[in-house]
Amino acid sequence: MIFRYARHTNQLNKLTHFYTQVLSFEILGDFKDHDGYNGIFLGLPEALWHLEFTESDEGVNQQFDEDDILVFYPESPEHYEQLIQNIQTLNIPFHTPKNPYWQSNGKLIKDPDGYNIIISDFKIR
Numbered sequence: 001m002i003f004r005y006a007r008h009t010n011q012l013n014k015l016t017h018f019y020t021q022v023l024s025f026e027i028l029g030d031f032k033d034h035d036g037y038n039g040i041f042l043g044l045p046e047a048l049w050h051l052e053f054t055e056s057d058e059g060v061n062q063q064f065d066e067d068d069i070l071v072f073y074p075e076s077p078e079h080y081e082q083l084i085q086n087i088q089t090l091n092i093p094f095h096t097p098k099n100p101y102w103q104s105n106g107k108l109i110k111d112p113d114g115y116n117i118i119i120s121d122f123k124i125r
Contacts, residue, residue: 003049005070012055014112016040019051022086022109023072062113066098069116071106080122087119
């Protein structure tokens with residue numbers, strides 16, 4: 001089974017930059033003006049999942065809370081360190097997760113839409 005997480009946004013370009021520059025995802029595909037929507041697929045070519053972000057003329061009403069999180073597990077300690085370095089180089093602030101587990105086992109950042117992203121500490125993989 002392949003998994004796709006799809007989310008509508010008003011900031012397609014910012015999200016594309018964030019996920020490609022911070023998390024090193026690749027652009028797997030995109031579309032323009034498909035029934036009024038533009039979109040992009042991001043992820044890793046060999047993975048059985050990807051993220052889809054779409055944008056249209058319709059405003060977005062995002063509703064999420066502190067426990068709504070995308071969690072990413074780096075493949076190696078070096079991969080983890082590279083992701084943390086990307087975050088620091090781009091001056092993206094770290095936040096304190098609500099869940100105590102993630103306070104000890106990951107780093108929380110927010111994407112341009114304010115969604116929570118956890119970079120899991122490699123040791124818990």
